[in-house]
Amino acid sequence: xxxxxxxxxxxxxxxxxxxxxxxxxxxxxxxxxxxxxxxxxxxxxxxxxxxxxxxxxxxxxxxxxxxxxxxxxxxxxxxxxxxxxxxxxxxxxxxxxxxxxxxxxxxxxxxxxxxxxxxxxxxxxxxxxxxxxxxxxxxxxxxxxxxxxxxxxxxxxxxxxxxxxxxxxxxxxxxxxxxxxxxxxxxxxxxxxxxxxxxxxxxxxxxxxxxxxxxxxxxxxxxxxxxxxxxxxxxxxxxxxxxxxxxxxxxxxxxxxxxxxxxxxxxxxxxxxxxxxxxxxxxxxxxxxxxxxxxxxxxxxxxxxxxxxxxxxxxxxxxxxxxxxxxxxxxxxxxxxxxxxxxxxxxxxxxxxxxxxxxxxxxxxxxxxxxxxxxxxx
Amino acid sequence: xxxxxxxxxxxxxxxxxxxxxxxxxxxxxxxxxxxxxxxxxxxxxxxxxxxxxxxxxxxxxxxxxxxxxxxxxxxxxxxxxxxxxxxxxxxxxxxxxxxxxxxxxxxxxxxxxxxxxxxxxxxxxxxxxxxxxxxxxxxxxxxxxxxxxxxxxxxxxxxxxxxxxxxxxxxxxxxxxxxxxxxxxxxxxxxxxxxxxxxxxxxxxxxxxxxxxxxxxxxxxxxxxxxxxxxxxxxxxxxxxxxxxxxxxxxx
Numbered sequence: 001x002x003x004x005x006x007x008x009x010x011x012x013x014x015x016x017x018x019x020x021x022x023x024x025x026x027x028x029x030x031x032x033x034x035x036x037x038x039x040x041x042x043x044x045x046x047x048x049x050x051x052x053x054x055x056x057x058x059x060x061x062x063x064x065x066x067x068x069x070x071x072x073x074x075x076x077x078x079x080x081x082x083x084x085x086x087x088x089x090x091x092x093x094x095x096x097x098x099x100x101x102x103x104x105x106x107x108x109x110x111x112x113x114x115x116x117x118x119x120x121x122x123x124x125x126x127x128x129x130x131x132x133x134x135x136x137x138x139x140x141x142x143x144x145x146x147x148x149x150x151x152x153x154x155x156x157x158x159x160x161x162x163x164x165x166x167x168x169x170x171x172x173x174x175x176x177x178x179x180x181x182x183x184x185x186x187x188x189x190x191x192x193x194x195x196x197x198x199x200x201x202x203x204x205x206x207x208x209x210x211x212x213x214x215x216x217x218x219x220x221x222x223x224x225x226x227x228x229x230x231x232x233x234x235x236x237x238x239x240x241x242x243x244x245x246x247x248x249x250x251x252x253x254x255x256x257x258x259x260x261x262x263x264x265x266x267x268x269x270x271x272x273x274x275x276x277x278x279x280x281x282x283x284x285x286x287x288x289x290x291x292x293x294x295x296x297x298x299x300x301x302x303x304x305x306x307x308x309x310x311x312x313x314x315x316x317x318x319x320x321x322x323x324x325x326x327x328x329x330x331x332x333x334x335x336x337x338x339x340x341x342x343x344x345x346x347x348x349x350x351x352x353x354x355x356x357x358x359x360x361x362x363x364x365x366x367x368x369x370x371x372x373x374x375x376x377x378x
Numbered sequence: 379x380x381x382x383x384x385x386x387x388x389x390x391x392x393x394x395x396x397x398x399x400x401x402x403x404x405x406x407x408x409x410x411x412x413x414x415x416x417x418x419x420x421x422x423x424x425x426x427x428x429x430x431x432x433x434x435x436x437x438x439x440x441x442x443x444x445x446x447x448x449x450x451x452x453x454x455x456x457x458x459x460x461x462x463x464x465x466x467x468x469x470x471x472x473x474x475x476x477x478x479x480x481x482x483x484x485x486x487x488x489x490x491x492x493x494x495x496x497x498x499x500x501x502x503x504x505x506x507x508x509x510x511x512x513x514x515x516x517x518x519x520x521x522x523x524x525x526x527x528x529x530x531x532x533x534x535x536x537x538x539x540x541x542x543x544x545x546x547x548x549x550x551x552x553x554x555x556x557x558x559x560x561x562x563x564x565x566x567x568x569x570x571x572x573x574x575x576x577x578x579x580x581x582x583x584x585x586x587x588x589x590x591x592x593x594x595x596x597x598x599x600x601x602x603x604x605x606x607x608x609x610x611x612x613x614x615x616x617x618x619x620x621x622x623x624x625x626x627x628x629x630x
Contacts, residue, residue, distance in 0.1 A: 003452040004452065004453060004455070006455060006493075006494060006495075006498070008455075009454060009455025009492075009493070009494060010455070010494060010498055010502050010503060012453075012454055012455065013454065013455060013456075013492055013494065013499075013502075013503045014502050014503050016454075017503045017504065017505045018503070018505050029502050032501075032502070033502070059452075059453045060453070062397060062400070062401050062449070062453075063401045063404050063405055063408075063449075063453070064401065064405065065405075084405075088402070088405070090402060090405040090406045090409050090410075091405065091409055092409075093406070093409040093410050093412075093413045094408070094409035094410075094412050094413055095412075095413065096412075096413060096415075
């Protein structure tokens, strides 16, 4: 394959240097790099964009990296990033965080996932009160009480001020995000990196797209505030959608992202009912403009993956009949670089649906853009 | 990945294994650079990646490193620049043992530099949140260059203080710990530090290290310093001719 050009290199280096970029920003960089060559038609530009990404990923395959797009569930926006695909000795170097810091981060993510109120975020104070000992395997088991589980001194001595500094750092680096109410949520990098981890840890999935439904609350969305955000502060000024809705029937575990809900029922007449139990669903307050934006983004994503996703769907439906949960709890061992080698973690619950038509599907149809962040030692 | 037959054939190793090793070396370079904020990576570390796997063929580590260099360029647009570690001038001239950071055996090291044109890099790649370090690097190298390539620690901080950086400041809004920020430049091999025993006790000297003395960087520094010097002379000349009137005009 022909070598990548300086335009490809610019796209790659912009992601490596600036971190995950919002789709608009990334597409803007691409437009400025190629506008003279590609002409003005939007469709042609999209096609060229997809070709660029495909070519980059083909070259990345030899170094186990991939360029991926992923949706931030809090705001529904698509982000692009370069992610590591394999956990090895080299990738374990790729973090400036210490072991206790990583354990702290992991504790926060788990606390968010398991939050009883299901809001997909926890209070700052709750995050600071997380105990690192709980991250030591077996430390909290009743059988281990009085046993010989060694808590590393670094974990015991991880002070409150260290936690505060680490929390700020994690938010700054987009592993977590911060709300004006003082709550902590999951950041863009985590969405990019921990996709399989969420599945492995049985975070309930969206009924439509099969992605982890992190935040099952519908927020009141006001359009002007929705568009106000600053770097690292994904919620700023709004209680955003992009979240998942719980079925009102408490006995039913169906969840949907609000943007998936709108997509599913847009243009349909009649009531919105749960596909699991038939209970009527509350209307989402996602504005039409957001739905349109998400639709456009999804069309782009679908076009770029259409041929491959149909091949993968037929392969996956054969696999799903015997799908097992990969219970290693280790995100990094699951995927490999190329589309053809991508291995999915599936759930044996049978909840798996066909590939998502409105956002990232779990079947790896966007495997050309599969990415794992470099902080892989979680 | 295909290799030149005449080179690859001298090693009786399948291409797949070579590919894997080259990939590991590239990953090591990328991740290590990220972890240590751009500090040079010793060639010895890269060689060890190959030899630790049991490959004892002569020149094979060099082959793998060269291939990694080529791939970093073609895939990522990075140049893998080789630096020759320099020794402090005091130790080099007198030969006496001084508390130097270098060990003579660690000769070659590598950094990765973007090959993109500077305007493209500045517009699309540069991380604006870290430009303060670039600024500090330029200023410190410029000061030491103007001082003749070597300066005492006290003198260096004297000049930095005039620019608003204090030696013992730990909560600088950009640099946090300013002393640590300067130490980062030492770790990145822009500077080297040497403690010299003198009649008045230990004196710490800073001088330019191999990364600052690397031709492309050093030439640019000299050019910018020359431009600034010319600018300052022009400004001084402006005020020395009809100085009183011009000073009054701007309120001095």
